[in-house]
Amino acid sequence: MAQALSLLLDRELLALNRAVGELRRRNLPIESLAVGPGDAPGQARLTVIVNTDDATAEMTMRKLHKLSGVQSATRFPVRDGVARELALVKVRVPPERHAELLDVCDMFKATVVAEPPEQAIVQLAGTGAFVLAFVRALERFGILEMTRSGAVALPCLPAE
């Protein structure tokens, strides 16, 4: 089952290293990692999506929680919340296919964020599956490059 672990860390690589090291050491199947700013200055947020059972996720949380540099750690099954990743996709678009590209973007609520000559960079946020579907829809234009972030997540239920 996909579980989201959401950690507030001291904003330094050593804390991140320690947290990721603990995950690696347990040999858990990690689906995605995302690191960004935390809620306050000096904090970083690490979101981990990991496929494991409740008990293992819970034990991992307790381990993570006690690490130096980890300020807080919460966990919830992804199905009890939302998890979204960001994708940037650079496609080839000759001017005559521009409208067609916009149609695809509309369908997925994606936006064109840059338009180098004969190209477009489109941005999409969504679940992993949604992003993949979008990428598939863009394939007919010719994908030049793309990059996806790890997922960030929030619970719908109040975290215990």
Add this chain to the structure above:
Amino acid sequence: MSVAELLSGAQILCRVLVEEGVDTIWGYPGGAIMPFYHALPDVPEIRHVLVRHEQAAAHAADGYARATGRIGVCVATSGPGATNLVTGLATAHMDSSPVLAITGQVPRPMMGRDAFQETDVLGITLPITKHNCLISETRAAIAIATEGRPGPVLIDVPKDVQNQKTEYRPVSGVGRQVSSARFSLTPDTQHLTPPDDRVRQAARLIAAAERPLLMVGHGVILSGAYDEVRRLAEKTGIPVITTLLGISAFPESHPLHLGMPGMHGEVHVNRAIQHADLIVGIGLRFDDRVTGNTKGFAPRAAIVHIDLDASEIGKNVPVAVPIVGDARAATARLVAAVAPRRCEAWIAEVQGWARQREESYCGDLSPENIVAAIHDAAPDRCTIVTDVGQHQMWVAKLYPYRRPNTHITSGGLGTMGFAVPAAMGVKLARPGEAVWAISGDGGFQMNMQEIATMVQERIAVKMAVFNNGYLGMVRQWQQFFHGGRYSATPIWSPDYVKLADAYGIPGWRVERASDLEPVLARASAQPGPALVEFVIEQEANVFPMIPPGATLSEPIEAEPAAAAGD
């Protein structure tokens, strides 16, 4: 046609080691590696040496690797066994030595639960290995360790994997070559041909230079570029400097050989660097012990840098002409490109700066006399393995190395305790020649337990201990830079002759130069290990010395005026 067999992970590991040509491994058993040790007696092709401490297993594997150029293998159990390997792996990592460490790990279902003797050895060794991983293909691990710029690789094998039965089909012949190129971590610079224009540019600089120098390092030994370097020197007449790890890459007796640079380099060698207008560096990394303060390093010189590892180029000193590639191939190209020339006036100028080393000795049992006597006891076929400290510098500067790769020492990490176990590895790699482990009284006491290994396994290493009653090199720094406060540097030693006797090997104490020759002759004649203690002057110093942070132009050449004291 090979037939598939049902084998345990441990059996497969043993088979693969044999197929990869491993004939010697160094290790120590324990719970998590027991399936491996259970399988081991079925492979008589592999000789296992039981060490007395896992650190020694790693150093011995390192010594073996440095002496042969092939993979050196060490084995330890999980937890304390694995952590004991750490210093040895860090040593091999700093000096680019191809070592394979195999560690047992708790069964996979127990991992991450702080099981008995569980340690995150992958996490611990991450920054001190070229590569490490859980389980892994052993063949790939060996390929990564030995290809490109070599380095240590650790594979952590959970006990359940060692026990698990799988179908195994032996691979043989050419088909079994695994390349590390599959792993993005090893860009294949080894087979990369340096661009012609770079080589021509270097050749033009060599033709135009008035004060050129060749500086050669460990890369020349690793790639076996001895002939190429020698031809380059002889065709151009450029004098050759060998770094600590480059010693023996170029014969000391050669008229073009200048000596060692850096912190304890001879004054004329460092001065040559400071006056040079061109430095051609081959297979070295311009380490801070070589350059002194880089701001003032070789201020007049353009630098041509040949190295396999692109990340070394420009790391410490600015480089005018970078040539990324194997030292041997790249130097061969350079030899072909250069025009013959001479550098007689320049060499005469440098030789004019040479001077007698300041004698800081009162007694007659000087480092000069001891090193000369060790050399004379086995003048033809001998490899010297040194530890770290004053004796290391004396031996580096005074022993007349003639044959390639006959000087082995821990350069990058400066690991005390290296010499004795590493020499065991060298001895098994070179059974036909004398191998001397030369240590100080401090470093010797760090791993002297390995005498028991030598006795049990009949490894005939000759051990020399320079006993000055101090952690000499640190004492020297205290004398020069810390007001003569000898804090925690006086060190007591056991009676080494009795110690030797307790281990059942012959031992001698030498206190006068006149005893050197007869004692060393007897020690050399011993079929097994032997120990010789040299009682040397307590407060002798290594000269010259560039103070830490100073440039190569600022050597201390004699005893500082009576230390301020406190």
